[in-house]
Amino acid sequence: MSKGKKSMPRQAYVNGRYTPHNDAAVHIEDRGYQFADGVYEVVPVYNGILVDEEPHLDRLERSLRELQIEMPMSRAAMKLVSRELMRRNGLSRGFVYMQITRGVAPRDHKFPASASPALVMTTRQMKPHSPDMIEKGVKVITLRDIRWERCDIKSVSLLPNILGKQAAAEAGAYEAWQIDDDGNITEGTSANAWIVTDSDTVVTRHANSEILNGITRVALLDLIEKEGFKLEERAFSLEEARTAREAFVTSSSSFVMPVTQIDDNPVGNGHPGILTMKLRESYIAYMNSLKEAG
Numbered sequence: 162m163s164k165g166k167k168s169m170p171r172q173a174y175v176n177g178r179y180t181p182h183n184d185a186a187v188h189i190e191d192r193g194y195q196f197a198d199g200v201y202e203v204v205p206v207y208n209g210i211l212v213d214e215e216p217h218l219d220r221l222e223r224s225l226r227e228l229q230i231e232m233p234m235s236r237a238a239m240k241l242v243s244r245e246l247m248r249r250n251g252l253s254r255g256f257v258y259m260q261i262t263r264g265v266a267p268r269d270h271k272f273p274a275s276a277s278p279a280l281v282m283t284t285r286q287m288k289p290h291s292p293d294m295i296e297k298g299v300k301v302i303t304l305r306d307i308r309w310e311r312c313d314i315k316s317v318s319l320l321p322n323i324l325g326k327q328a329a330a331e332a333g334a335y336e337a338w339q340i341d342d343d344g345n346i347t348e349g350t351s352a353n354a355w356i357v358t359d360s361d362t363v364v365t366r367h368a369n370s371e372i373l374n375g376i377t378r379v380a381l382l383d384l385i386e387k388e389g390f391k392l393e394e395r396a397f398s399l400e401e402a403r404t405a406r407e408a409f410v411t412s413s414s415s416f417v418m419p420v421t422q423i424d425d426n427p428v429g430n431g432h433p434g435i436l437t438m439k440l441r442e443s444y445i446a447y448m449n450s451l452k453e454a455g
């Protein structure tokens with residue numbers, strides 16, 4: 162922020178109004194606050210463009226449908242608000258957050274007879290990834306997946322994810338990979354998990370209700386197919402990950418991030434994998450190729 166010049170305060174959008182971010186608030190009986198009865202979506206913004214906006218909105222609509230929450234406004238209106246918020250906040254690199262809850266109603270577990278869904282939209286700037294992190298890769302720890310059976314819904318109920326990420330932070334790690342009862346890795350706490358085998362096959366868990374089907378994951382699957390790399394969408398065990406040649410995570414904020422340590426074990430030669438870095442470049446090239454629709 163430049164000194165002397167008064168910059169516009171950051172704005173949020175709350176139930177039909179643009180409001181200074183610092184004053185933005187929801188009702189204490191909002192079911193998102195009371196019960197985590199809501200969903201969210203995070204759309205990355207790169208070069209001023211919303212990356213994969215349509216698939217993000219598809220996923221948002223799907224999450225809402227699964228919970229029988231109505232879209233609070235049309236998809237076209239959501240797109241308009243995203244752009245207006247980006248404009249007001251001068252956002253060219255970062256994220257647009259959308260959070261929709263079942264709305265405000267007197268506390269009672271069952272769905273209220275009449276409540277209008279509540280919508281909050283915010284933006285956040287993102288700093289470029291540190292070159293050090295990309296050059297060295299990141300560490301992940303592993304822990305038991307204690308989440309529910311509908312991880313395909315992008316619910317705001319994130320306690321296990323928060324506990325996992327905190328455990329990772331305390332261990333000096335970037336992420337925590339979660340392990341199911343069969344000893345297979347499901348995903349990170351806010352990113353999908355991938356490995357590359359000795360035969361140069363890229364492996365990531367198939368998308369079902371045990372993981373969130375990342376939009377970055379889907380975009381990368383497409384790039385992998387286009388570039389002709391070998392791919393398997395299947396479960397892989399912690400043991401397989403530990404002895405993999407390469408590993409990485411994908412998400413809207415990490416893009417493709419090389420993983421060079423799993424718990425106390427180096428992955429491959431301990432350096433970011435060649436294929437991983439190729440895929441990272443391909444994904445960034447893909448984002449750079451995007452143009453504003455319409």
Ligand code: PMP
Nearest residue numbers: 351352353373375376377412413
């Ligand atoms: N899994 C979980 C649990 C997540 O929270 C995220 C981040 N939204 C992802 C995977 C990656 O999804 P995306 O590529 O859409 O950011």
